[in-house]
Amino acid sequence: MPRISPHGTWTSPVTAADAAAAGGGAQWLAAVDGALWWAEARPAEGGRVALVRALPGGGAEDVLPAPWNVRNRVHEYGGRPWIAVDGVVVFTHWADQRVYALKNGEVAALTPEPATPQGVRYGDLRPGREGEVWAVRERSTGPRRTDISRELVAIPLNGSAERVLAEGHRFFTAPQLSPDGAHAAWLAWDHPAMPWDGTELFVAPVAADGSFGEARVLAGGPEVAVCQVAWETADRLLVLADPDGWWNLHRIGLDGSAVNLAPVERELGGPMWKLGTSWFAPLGSGKHAVLDSGKLAILDESDGSVTRVETELTVWSSSGLVATPDGIAGIAGGPRHESAVVVLDPDTGKWRALTPQPASLPPAEYLPVPQERVFTGPDGAEIPAYVFPPTNPDFVAPEGELPPYVVHVHGGPTGHSDESLDLDFAYFTSRGIGVVAVNYGGSTGYGRAFRERLREQWGVVDVRDCAAVAEALVAEGIADRARLGIRGGSAGGFTSAASITMTRTYAAATVKFPILDFTGWTGEGGETHDFESQYLVSMVGPYPEAAERYRERSPMTHVGSLAGPVLFLQGLEDEICPPEQADRFVSEIDGSGIPHAYLRFEGEQHGFRKAETIVAALEAELSFYGQVFGFETPDVPRLELSR
Known part of the structure; x- marks a missing residue:
């Protein structure tokens, strides 16, 4: 018989340590000589990424022992970090960002040590001509985060000097040699475009010495995003592109012929946040x-x-x-x-x-069954969302008590929430706190037109859509109006901060590694990395022409209008959303009387990877909600709130 207990106080078998253990997982899967290999993030090993291969009889084994960390910093989000060619495993190592080769059980460096630590980075490793690997090379050229140059390079497996294959654009990815070795293909784009705005597919002949001849554009453009390309034959490529507003699969010939293999209003591609996806x-x-x-x-x-x-x-x-x-x-x-x-x-x-x-992994009965919903915004726009209701077979709330609900805002903002198992969510729902993950205008998965609802509207459409979903749950009698919260990281941290400063929908906000000052988060401001340093041109407007819009939409401008308490969580090595902005925001709150807390984590970058960090952050968030929403949380350390 379930016990009666207020929402938020339910005893749960889902611990923060469980969520941390699930915070790793496989990535970068490929086949090597008929066997499946992958990289595997391990929170319990300080966030190390191991290289793993499946064994014929079942199970798996590590290919590289600790401390090898198969990860890179290209674009700060990273790119494909390993490949096996000619019996050699080639990989990037996080500590120094160099490229290494594993052959006959021995590891040797293929690229030189940079003059400044991690000053040269490689990613999106691909097979090239015999005896070499092709990759994107990213080099720091000055003291600013945006002082960056990039090229496509060939890295010889014998350790001799790398050579430049293509240059002249701000961004490159997907260098690939045709099956007959006669041509190369790759993608490139330039500021202020992001790769989901517009990219170009280039092809060039490959000379006998391996150099590229004159390149020409085969597909893509300023309003067409190519997100994946692969050679099908010596004279045809398979290309994911969205010339009709949806990422569809096309066959494109070197003669310029193009056929959409299945014209559908469906997204068969996605945003290139990481190179090599x-x-x-x-x-x-x-x-x-x-x-x-x-x-x-x-x-x-x-x-x-x-x-x-x-x-x-x-x-x-x-x-x-x-x-x-x-x-x-x-x-x-x-x-x-x-x-x-x-x-x-x-x-x-x-x-x-x-x-x-x-x-x-907790028993299934303690895991929420997500409900896929479509809400309607005040402008009539559809807002997809996933509702994760409070779920615990051992408890029910007192009659008439509505649960607190937290709106989860995905990052990006060109990202997407889905119905996959998320133990962070289960950590809350099993204690009686509902979660709703909103795919606000600008999210991917719904076509270019939906994605471009956020064009020059970041800080407006996202805030409005999230509030509309929260208000709808209240109107339906699902959520407690007095106990609505909002949470998110990165771009989701921005929307959370904007929502708690510029609306009165929420009583609390958890803001993780956020953007808080648009003016600083530009190439001129210097408070973000090169990849996204002109993202706001499309999301907010050109700068400095739209300077007033930058100022008005920044949560930093509205610190004095906080609608409720706020919890900040920040990695101190974050180059995408550096701690400077959170530092400034919190210094403005100090002494204001608004309850708040600020946890800063050594050794963490953009997103938390260490088990101890994940545990500390989740437990702090639960304690925060308990203090704001009025329930006890005796099973976690009490978070000290400043005023």
Whole structure:
């Protein structure tokens, strides 16, 4: 018989340590000589990323021992960090950002030590000509975060000097050699565009000495985003692009011919936050595995159809999709399954996992079943969202008590929330606190027009959409109006801070590694990295022409208008949203009488990777909500709030 206890006080088997243990997982999946290999983030090892391979008889083993950390800083979000070519494993190492080779059990550096620590970085490793690897090289050229140059380079496996393949653009990715070695293809773009705004697909002949001839644009443009390309034959490429407003799969010939293999108003691609991501894999016979807004589907050229595979694994990662003799390999999860490396038969939907579920995964009855909803905004726009209700079989609330709800704002803002199992959410829902994850205007997965609702409207549309969802839950009698909170990191941290300073919808906000001052978060302001230093040109407007808009939409401008307490969580090595802005905001609050707390974490970058940090942050957030919403949280340390 469930016990009666107020929302927020329910005893839960879901601990912050459970959430931390699930905070790693597989990434960058690929096949090597018929075996599946992947990188694996490990919070318990200080956030180290290991390189792992599946064993023929089951299980897996590490390819590289600690302290090797297979990760890089290209664009600060990183790019594909490993590849196996010619019997050699080539990888980037986090500590110094150099490229190394593992051969016959020995590791040797392939690139020189930079003059300044991590001053030269590599990512998106690809096979090149025989005896070399192609990559994106990123170099610091001055003291500012935006003093950066990038090129495509060839890195010889014998350790000799690398050579430049292509230069002249601000950003590059996806360097690939045609099957006959006669041509190279790659993607490039320039400020102020982001890769989901407009990119260009270049091709060039490859000379006998390996140099590139004159390059020409084969696809893409200022309003067309190409997000993935792969050679199909010596004279044709498969290309994910959105000339019609949706990322669809095209076949493009070197002669300029182009065919959309399945014209659908569906997103089969996504935003290139990390270089080397992939959303499709050819299966042969005119069929392709594709990700339809993150769900596995089969594209059949014969009838132009895109059919989702019926499976409980409803969320697939763009960090590796591989055709195998047994079906389709990928990294997938769902509302009841943590993300794992799996192999699935697309004909039957049956699958097997190559990586186990966390040993501490809580029983299913304590995990919320997400409800996919579409709300209507005040302007009539549709707002997709996932509602994660309070879920605990051991407790019910007193009659008539409505639960507190926290709006979760995804990052990006060109990002997306989905229904996958999230133990951070379960940590709250199993204690009686509801969570709703909102895909506000600007989110991906709904086509270019939906994505561009945020054009020059960041700080308006996102704030309004999140508030509309929260208010709708109140109107439906689902959430307690007096106990609404908002939480998010990065761009989600901005929206959370903007919402608690510029609306009166919420009683509390958790703001993680945020953007708080638009004027500083530009190339001129110097408080962000190069990749996103002109993002605000499209999201807010050109600077300095729109300087007043920058000032007005910045939470920093409205510190004195805080509607309630706020918790800040910040990594001290964050180069994307550096701590300077949170430092300034909190210094303005100090002495104001508004309850607040500011936790700063050594050794953390953009997003938390260490188990101890994840635990401390979640427990602090629960204590924060308890103090603001009026319930006891005796099972976590009490967060000290300043005023």
